Amino acid sequence: xxxxxxxxxxxxxxxxxxxxxxxxxxxxxxxxxxxxxxxxxxxxxxxxxxxxxxxxxxxxxxxxxxxxxxxxxxxxxxxxxxxxxxxxxxxxxxxxxxxxxxxxxxxxxxxxxxxxxxxxxxxxxxxxxxxxxxxxxxxxxxxxxxxxxxxxxxxxxxxxxxxxxxxxxxxxxxxxxxxxxxxxxxxxxxxxxxxxxxxxxxxxxxxxxxxxxxxxxxxxxxxxxxxxxxxxxxxxxxxxxxxxxxxxxxxxxxxxxxxxxxxxxxxxxxxxxxxxxxxxxxxxxxxxxxxxxxxxxxxxxxxxxxxxxxxxxxxxxxxxxxxxxxxxxxxxxxxxxxxxxxxxxxxxxxxxxxxxxxxxxxxxxxxxxxxxxxxxxxxxxxxxxxxxxxxxxxxxxxxxxxxxxxxxxxxxxxxxxxxxxxxxxxxxxxxxxxxxxxxxxxxxxxxxxxxxxxxxxxxxxxxxxxxxxxxxxxxxxxxxxxxxxxxxxxxxxxxxxxxxxxxxxxxxxxxxxxxxxxxxxxxxxxxxxxxxxxxxxxxxxxxxxxxxxxxxxxxxxxxxxxxxxxxxxxxxxxxxxxxxxxxxxxxxxxxxxxxxxxxxxxxxxxxxxxxxxxxxxxxxxxx
Ligand code: GCU
Numbered sequence: 001x002x003x004x005x006x007x008x009x010x011x012x013x014x015x016x017x018x019x020x021x022x023x024x025x026x027x028x029x030x031x032x033x034x035x036x037x038x039x040x041x042x043x044x045x046x047x048x049x050x051x052x053x054x055x056x057x058x059x060x061x062x063x064x065x066x067x068x069x070x071x072x073x074x075x076x077x078x079x080x081x082x083x084x085x086x087x088x089x090x091x092x093x094x095x096x097x098x099x100x101x102x103x104x105x106x107x108x109x110x111x112x113x114x115x116x117x118x119x120x121x122x123x124x125x126x127x128x129x130x131x132x133x134x135x136x137x138x139x140x141x142x143x144x145x146x147x148x149x150x151x152x153x154x155x156x157x158x159x160x161x162x163x164x165x166x167x168x169x170x171x172x173x174x175x176x177x178x179x180x181x182x183x184x185x186x187x188x189x190x191x192x193x194x195x196x197x198x199x200x201x202x203x204x205x206x207x208x209x210x211x212x213x214x215x216x217x218x219x220x221x222x223x224x225x226x227x228x229x230x231x232x233x234x235x236x237x238x239x240x241x242x243x244x245x246x247x248x249x250x251x252x253x254x255x256x257x258x259x260x261x262x263x264x265x266x267x268x269x270x271x272x273x274x275x276x277x278x279x280x281x282x283x284x285x286x287x288x289x290x291x292x293x294x295x296x297x298x299x300x301x302x303x304x305x306x307x308x309x310x311x312x313x314x315x316x317x318x319x320x321x322x323x324x325x326x327x328x329x330x331x332x333x334x335x336x337x338x339x340x341x342x343x344x345x346x347x348x349x350x351x352x353x354x355x356x357x358x359x360x361x362x363x364x365x366x367x368x369x370x371x372x373x374x375x376x377x378x379x380x381x382x383x384x385x386x387x388x389x390x391x392x393x394x395x396x397x398x399x400x401x402x403x404x405x406x407x408x409x410x411x412x413x414x415x416x417x418x419x420x421x422x423x424x425x426x427x428x429x430x431x432x433x434x435x436x437x438x439x440x441x442x443x444x445x446x447x448x449x450x451x452x453x454x455x456x457x458x459x460x461x462x463x464x465x466x467x468x469x470x471x472x473x474x475x476x477x478x479x480x481x482x483x484x485x486x487x488x489x490x491x492x493x494x495x496x497x498x499x500x501x502x503x504x505x506x507x508x509x510x511x512x513x514x515x516x517x518x519x520x521x522x523x524x525x526x527x528x529x530x531x532x533x534x535x536x537x538x539x540x541x542x543x544x545x546x547x548x549x550x551x552x553x554x555x556x557x558x559x560x561x562x563x564x565x566x567x568x569x570x571x572x573x574x575x576x577x578x579x580x581x582x583x584x585x586x587x588x589x590x591x592x593x594x595x596x597x598x599x600x601x602x603x604x605x606x607x608x609x610x611x612x613x614x615x616x617x618x619x620x621x622x623x
Contacts, residue, residue, distance in 0.1 A: 032166035033138050033215050034224040038304050042129050042214040048102045049094040051121040077121050078151040080181040094123040105205035108343030122184045128175035134219040140168040142210025149185040164371040165415035193402050195409045196393040203574040205344040210374050220245025221302040226421050227295050229310050231458050237279045243271035250299045284323045285309030285424040287364040290385030309424025315488050318561030320518045329564025330610040331365035335573040336373045339595040351377045362610030367566035370395050370433050372416040381425035391430035400440035410451050417455045432463040442482050449486050462489040464522040475508045484514045493523035497548045506551040511559050518563035524552050525568035529583050530594025540583050546601040553609050
């Protein structure tokens, strides 16, 4: 009988309370303001003063109380002090310190910070906007990797943990007319109990890696909303609205002006309301027809707009159904990195580069590995007609038995789903990647699957799961992950021909997979240095990679319920695990595109395969 550290209900209760407790402890903490780019805001991006602080000298008070974890009450950098007179000793000065650009990782901005893991202090001065009386103000961060301690005019607003999801703090009434000092202690050190944990195959880019905004809302505002097809229908719209503020009971209206649809209702005492209405002629979103509709949501005190695509995504036996019709996911995996800049991607230009390459490859799907991306990525995918797999960095050897680790993973998944729940392109929430099977890991991941299904029962839930080899026949692979019964897509990564044997072993390989669900291959691939040409058995040659793609696609096509793949990976990316001189030089070379933006031979192998799959799909759809 496995040892039960916690009963599942008790664990769920603890997990539900823990984030609320954290929020209470950082009094100003607020779930990130929803639909923030549709709101009036002051953009705080640009040059921020920075102080590199590897000993956390600006935070702890080591001199007076060694090994004391309490922040330094008089000397902390968060006080942004200046000498009172010529005799006053202050050993830091943001005004004369160098700067870093926000958004952006520090590693690719400053050679001194290329490998740096530790604390960097950021400071931005700004003046209070002239807001109407009663306006509420929130400071919003798109993401900070990995921990952020946030201070305004010397007062702590809160601490956020997790490198890839948005967060905000209310600052109403805390601003001075001029010279407000917003300071962030950013620390990207890796920790055993963190999410991700200490070992990953990607660069640990630190910094304020996405936008920082000072967002204005009315006193009672629309704090979140969900607009979608009513589950199980293709002609009914469901809208959930939540208000936040002193006047929670209000009349709320939802309209789709382009379709002549409108509906209104009163919120309850909790500020929430759900509206449903028929929408017979609703144009459905699909990769071929990525139709987005203007949606206007208004209360008596607030109004917000968004562009929403309506579609359904379900499975039926071995098929994935988009709007009720079988679809094959022609995908590719990626990292949130612009390979030509060799840094964390953060801008719409970076997003267009990556999704543009995917489109050129013939993709109708992308896997945003291994963590939540910037908000614009799913919005751009909505517009371009590319379906998206989004995931949290529950990657490899997570600290499965640590309730704080589970609360962290659950909070990141909750923030991702809350942020992107209105994106038609988002069709898969993934809770893990390549995690060794154990009872503790199964419990942990089942909690996350429960969270995803509770927050959003309308999308597919999956994970890159495990497989095993038949002890009697190494060419017989068995997808036997215990979670296969819990997920909608049976997804797994496989590297036959690269990490397991050579490409000629691929055609001898046969697969045993769960029969009545869609099978999805979330990774396969091989490294190739762009421009290195040799025979097909020479490692790191373009020929080896191309041959592996040809053989793998032929092998996977034999799996009767194979319904899609996201080969690893669109473009070369930085990784400290890849030191091979003159070949890797700190880069993972499995990209179909080199770090110089030049396509490799395997790109065209996959492009040709996808063109054929698209033609088959079009014929089936009678297009
Ligand atoms: C794993 C992992 C990736 C990694 C890849 C590789 O499947 O999911 O993050 O980069 O293998 O080894 O290249």
